[in-house]
Amino acid sequence: MHKDCKEILFTHDQIVKRCEDIGTQISEEYKGKNVILVGLLKGSIPFFAELAQHISLDVEFDFMAVSSYEGTESTGNVLVKKDISNDITGKDIIIVEDILDTGKTLHTVRAMLLEKGAASVEIATLLNKQERRLYPIQAKYVGFEIPNAFVIGYGMDYNENYRNLPYVGVLKEEVYS
Ligand SMILES: O=P(O)(O)OC[C@H]1O[C@H](OP(=O)(O)OP(=O)(O)O)[C@H](O)[C@@H]1O
Ligand code: HPA
Numbered sequence: 001m002h003k004d005c006k007e008i009l010f011t012h013d014q015i016v017k018r019c020e021d022i023g024t025q026i027s028e029e030y031k032g033k034n035v036i037l038v039g040l041l042k043g044s045i046p047f048f049a050e051l052a053q054h055i056s057l058d059v060e061f062d063f064m065a066v067s068s069y070e071g072t073e074s075t076g077n078v079l080v081k082k083d084i085s086n087d088i089t090g091k092d093i094i095i096v097e098d099i100l101d102t103g104k105t106l107h108t109v110r111a112m113l114l115e116k117g118a119a120s121v122e123i124a125t126l127l128n129k130q131e132r133r134l135y136p137i138q139a140k141y142v143g144f145e146i147p148n149a150f151v152i153g154y155g156m157d158y159n160e161n162y163r164n165l166p167y168v169g170v171l172k173e174e175v176y177s
């Protein structure tokens with residue numbers, strides 16, 4: 001375990017198993033539809049890559065780069081650094097995200113994709129931190145519910161570090177306090 005990690009919440013094996021479950025569910029629920037998976041960079045990369053391999057449908061990939069966090073706090077400004085590149089008019093979108101925390105990011109991005117003419121926009125998130133929610137937004141697919149702690153690994157960072165850890169863990173408070 002990394003020295004800055006207080007405890008491991010979910011191992012790599014547990015995450016892969018949830019990706020299998022969610023991938024199977026999506027494959028059944030979207031049968032016959034043209035789905036576009038929209039990954040939010042950077043945090044979603046490992047979850048996106050694993051989940052996509054368990055979806056047995058023809059799917060398109062697209063990506064947005066959005067960020068709003070400095071350290072452990074949201075700035076409240078969702079900055080779009082890269083927008084999607086495909087036409088999504090009339091398409092069924094699943095946003096693939098690492099974590100749903102205050103909900104500001106997904107609330108903002110979902111509205112943007114609907115504004116561009118998507119037929120439907122649902123959310124698949126690896127983690128849901130319900131206790132911190134400030135915006136009315138819900139994920140259709142959730143890997144795991146987590147308590148109110150700052151987590152790292154499997155794509156998630158603190159000041160751009162720890163994204164490459166193969167597990168999800170809690171960051172030691174002494175690292176950021
Ligand atoms: O629900 P919220 O409070 O909006 O928090 C969730 C968002 O915060 C993180 O992104 P971040 O801004 O850190 O960008 P990153 O993916 O590049 O790390 C995370 O990847 C989510 O997109
Ligand atoms: O707990 C978190 N960890 C990493 N990034 C985040 N973005 C929102 N919440 C978190």
Ligand SMILES: [Mg+2]
Nearest residue numbers: 043069156157
């Ligand atoms: Mg981040």
